Amino acid sequence: MQLKLSEEDAAFREELRTYFTTKIPQEIRDAVAARHELTKEQIVEAQRILNAGGYAVPHWPVEWGGRGWTELQRHIWHEELQRACVPIPLAFNASMVGPVIAAFGSQEQKEKFLPKTANLDIWWSQGFSEPDAGSDLASLRTTAVRDGDDFIVNGQKTWTTLGQYGDWIFCLVRTDPDAKKQAGISFLLIDMTTPGLTVRPIELIDGGHEVNEVWFEDVRVPAENLVGELNHGWDYAKFLLGNERVGVAPVGATKRVLANAKKWAGDQLSDPLVASRIVELENELLALELTALRVAANSADGKPHPASSVLKLKGTELQQAVSELVVDLAGSASLASGAADDATDLDFWTRRSTPAYLNLRKASIYGGSNEIQRQIISRTILGL
Amino acid sequence: MDFTYDDEQQALRDAVRGLVGKKYADFENRRRTVADDPGFDEDLWKALAEMGILGLPFDEEDGGTGAGPVETSIVAQELGRVLAPEPFLSSVVLAGGLVAMAGSDEQRAEVLGALSAGEIVLAFAHDELTGTETRAVTATESGDGWSLTGVKEPVLHGARADRLVVSAALPEGGTGLFLVDGSATTRTGYATYDGGRAARVTFDATPAVALGEGDQSTVIALVLDGTRVMAGNQAVGAMEVALETTTAYLKSRKQFGVTLNTFQALNFRAADMYVSLELTKSIVAWATMVLAEGTPEEVTDAAARASLQVSRAGRHVGQEAIQLHGGIGMTAEYSVGSYTSHLTALDHMFGDGNHHVRALASRVGDYDEVDPLA
Numbered sequence: 001m002q003l004k005l006s007e008e009d010a011a012f013r014e015e016l017r018t019y020f021t022t023k024i025p026q027e028i029r030d031a032v033a034a035r036h037e038l039t040k041e042q043i044v045e046a047q048r049i050l051n052a053g054g055y056a057v058p059h060w061p062v063e064w065g066g067r068g069w070t071e072l073q074r075h076i077w078h079e080e081l082q083r084a085c086v087p088i089p090l091a092f093n094a095s096m097v098g099p100v101i102a103a104f105g106s107q108e109q110k111e112k113f114l115p116k117t118a119n120l121d122i123w124w125s126q127g128f129s130e131p132d133a134g135s136d137l138a139s140l141r142t143t144a145v146r147d148g149d150d151f152i153v154n155g156q157k158t159w160t161t162l163g164q165y166g167d168w169i170f171c172l173v174r175t176d177p178d179a180k181k182q183a184g185i186s187f188l189l190i191d192m193t194t195p196g197l198t199v200r201p202i203e204l205i206d207g208g209h210e211v212n213e214v215w216f217e218d219v220r221v222p223a224e225n226l227v228g229e230l231n232h233g234w235d236y237a238k239f240l241l242g243n244e245r246v247g248v249a250p251v252g253a254t255k256r257v258l259a260n261a262k263k264w265a266g267d268q269l270s271d272p273l274v275a276s277r278i279v280e281l282e283n284e285l286l287a288l289e290l291t292a293l294r295v296a297a298n299s300a301d302g303k304p305h306p307a308s309s310v311l312k313l314k315g316t317e318l319q320q321a322v323s324e325l326v327v328d329l330a331g332s333a334s335l336a337s338g339a340a341d342d343a344t345d346l347d348f349w350t351r352r353s354t355p356a357y358l359n360l361r362k363a364s365i366y367g368g369s370n371e372i373q374r375q376i377i378s379r380t381i382l383g384l
Numbered sequence: 385m386d387f388t389y390d391d392e393q394q395a396l397r398d399a400v401r402g403l404v405g406k407k408y409a410d411f412e413n414r415r416r417t418v419a420d421d422p423g424f425d426e427d428l429w430k431a432l433a434e435m436g437i438l439g440l441p442f443d444e445e446d447g448g449t450g451a452g453p454v455e456t457s458i459v460a461q462e463l464g465r466v467l468a469p470e471p472f473l474s475s476v477v478l479a480g481g482l483v484a485m486a487g488s489d490e491q492r493a494e495v496l497g498a499l500s501a502g503e504i505v506l507a508f509a510h511d512e513l514t515g516t517e518t519r520a521v522t523a524t525e526s527g528d529g530w531s532l533t534g535v536k537e538p539v540l541h542g543a544r545a546d547r548l549v550v551s552a553a554l555p556e557g558g559t560g561l562f563l564v565d566g567s568a569t570t571r572t573g574y575a576t577y578d579g580g581r582a583a584r585v586t587f588d589a590t591p592a593v594a595l596g597e598g599d600q601s602t603v604i605a606l607v608l609d610g611t612r613v614m615a616g617n618q619a620v621g622a623m624e625v626a627l628e629t630t631t632a633y634l635k636s637r638k639q640f641g642v643t644l645n646t647f648q649a650l651n652f653r654a655a656d657m658y659v660s661l662e663l664t665k666s667i668v669a670w671a672t673m674v675l676a677e678g679t680p681e682e683v684t685d686a687a688a689r690a691s692l693q694v695s696r697a698g699r700h701v702g703q704e705a706i707q708l709h710g711g712i713g714m715t716a717e718y719s720v721g722s723y724t725s726h727l728t729a730l731d732h733m734f735g736d737g738n739h740h741v742r743a744l745a746s747r748v749g750d751y752d753e754v755d756p757l758a
Contacts (some may be wrong), residue, residue: 001386001387001388001389001393001454001669001672001676002385002386002671003385003670003673003674003676003677003678005385005757006386008385008386013757033677072385076757098424110391116621170488247618255753256753258753258754259753262748262749262752269748269749270749274744275745275746275748275749276741276742276745278745278748279692279741279744279745279748280692280741282744282753282754282756283667283689283693283744284663284668284693284756285665285754286756287664287666287667287693288663288691289661289756290666290667290669290670290756291662291663291665291666293385293387293666293756293757294387294665294666294669297385297386297388299386307662310658310659310662310663313659313665315658347562371652372653374651374655374656375648375651375652376659377653377655377658377659378651378652378654378655379651381658381659382627382631382651382655383631383635383652383655384631384634384635384645384651
């Protein structure tokens with residue numbers, strides 16, 4: 001047992017801290033700190049700067065930009081990004097499709113996609129969920145039928161986050177309608193400019209446009225865009241969803257919002273009810289951060305750790321609880337969410353508090369809902 | 385940053401588990417032991433001494449084995465797993481810890497030597513009645529030594545203790561520490577709900593020897609913080625078994641013709657118990673490392689944070705363990721309710737969750753964030 005970081009890891013942390021706070025433009029970091037929605041350009045710019053320093057895809061294979069870091073170093077990287085208010089590299093690129101192509105794609109696919117994926121020259125969207133395939137993802141119905149050198153894709157995907165910016169979309173499609181659920185699914189890469197593909201916005205309760213429906217009507221996709229083997233897509237999807245143990249819990253970002261909440265609270269901090277609520281949240285966050293460290297520091301094999309479900313479950317609960325605290329601190333000022341800067345005297349954080357709170361209700365639903373996480377814990381860990 | 389135990393520490397765990405398991409793996413033995421005074425097994429106390437466990441935290445020159453907080457925490461976890469009633473926490477960690485920190489060379493060698501050898505039981509007489517009924521213990525200089533007058537209660541294992549470490553108000557202000565022979569006091573012992581023992585200890589111009597000179601408030605606070613961390617480790621052991629017992633029961637107990645783990649409502653609650661336990665293990669392991677490597681200020685902070693989490697999780701896990709068992713969890717014969725009972729006791733020995741929230745809330749505005757890697 002050893003409390004302190006090793007000298008090497010402490011120096012590593014300092015190196016990241018310096019890079020993140022000096023190379024990423026201050027406006028972008030300020031926007032993250034203030035909980036502004038970022039523009040596409042800001043997200044792309046930040047990722048390209050990270051990529052230039054070798055900090056965008058450190059967990060990829062070394063030949064495609066990975067760094068061969070330890071799990072603990074990856075944990076530190078993820079926490080320091082959040083602490084410095086740097087946007088995390090786009091998950092669809094860096095955490096999802098990139099590792100899948102690197103692990104299962106053809107050499108041509110790797111060369112064609114991986115450098116552009118790391119640099120966010122291609123913005124990827126995720127085509128997994130469907131109207132009738134949510135937690136039960138394997139019941140998806142979008143079909144891909146072979147026609148010469150192409151697949152013809154028909155169906156509908158939904159909850160496609162930031163699909164309005166997407167250049168390409170990686171999809172799970174049904175390629176064998178007669179096989180049992182999981183067995184007939186393939187992993188297909190689709191150019192979103194292909195005729196027959198339509199992106200339609202879904203307006204959410206926070207007033208924002210974050211997710212979309214994506215419709216496929218006889219979309220023609222070259223067969224060379226199939227990743228890995230036909231009908232093995234489910235394996236790749238499981239790999240994609242399971243290979244992330246670092247960064248499952250948004251600890252750093254939640255800590256940052258809570259630290260800001262203490263500033264925003266002002267005089268309210270002397271109210272024992274407010275102070276004790278903050279103490280309880282800080283403490284649970286500390287316990288969560290230490291659990292994330294314990295998981296990261298104890299893993300050498302790179303396999304998904306079952307405790308990842310704990311991190312996701314508790315991490316999203318605390319993320320939501322902190323956003324709820326901020327709304328309460330704002331009080332009635334939180335109602336002015338629709339006011340432009342020149343139309344109100346109320347602070348931006350108060351106006352932003354409720355849209356952020358409402359938006360974060362998603363956190364316990366996506367990435368395997370928290371009920372799915374409880375299912376994983378009770379089955380896989382407790383053997384129930 | 386490393387949360388793993390080395391081979392030697394793992395061997396210590398195995399040895400302690402083997403020894404206390406032989407005695408208490410059968411819960412009925414534990415029931416029998418706590419039914420009669422002194423509420424623990426004197427032979428096992430001796431056996432723990434022979435294994436070097438009772439001297440674990442003390443320097444070799446004082447008769448101990450010179451191990452650190454991590455080793456001590458392993459013992460606490462293992463005792464917690466079987467609800468071993470031996471007074472390791474109150475006698476070795478707490479009272480012994482005070483002697484180790486405040487005592488002179490001679491006092492340490494004499495008292496800690498005997499404690500490490502299993503020859504004596506030590507107790508810390510600290511808590512007093514509050515309010516108008518208080519008869520706070522005060523110290524008066526008398527000849528070469530001191531005399532104490534007043535009442536302490538509850539004193540963990542105070543009736544059995546051969547020697548008492550006593551806190552008392554000093555004539556010039558502040559709180560002193562004193563060594564008193566147990567037989568020189570008037571004691572009324574009783575059982576606590578979790579099978580433990582405590583006592584009312586009355587001092588009436590009782591002769592006492594000073595442990596350290598002048599005010600010892602800082603020493604007391606520091607040793608209490610260390611004890612809180614070890615109580616947290618003991619609670620982690622107890623919570624682990626409470627959850628293991630519960631999941632085993634869900635898999636075997638049948639109702640409506642099927643085992644209980646057929647019902648998702650029950651499984652999900654067990655999953656939430658696991659979440660509470662994992663968070664607690666992490667923060668308690670961290671606090672143990674802070675105790676080993678940190679400054680006194682860092683220890684105070686870490687002890688409060690770990691204790692807060694232990695309090696919240698101990699209640700959650702303990703309450704759910706009984707509920708998921710149903711009626712059997714209420715019985716004294718079946719183990720799981722006793723785990724809840726002991727977790728409740730640990731929660732109230734050195735300040736409960738709200739006590740720590742209050743302390744932490746008083747300084748919540750003094751820093752931006754809690755950084756365990758700072």
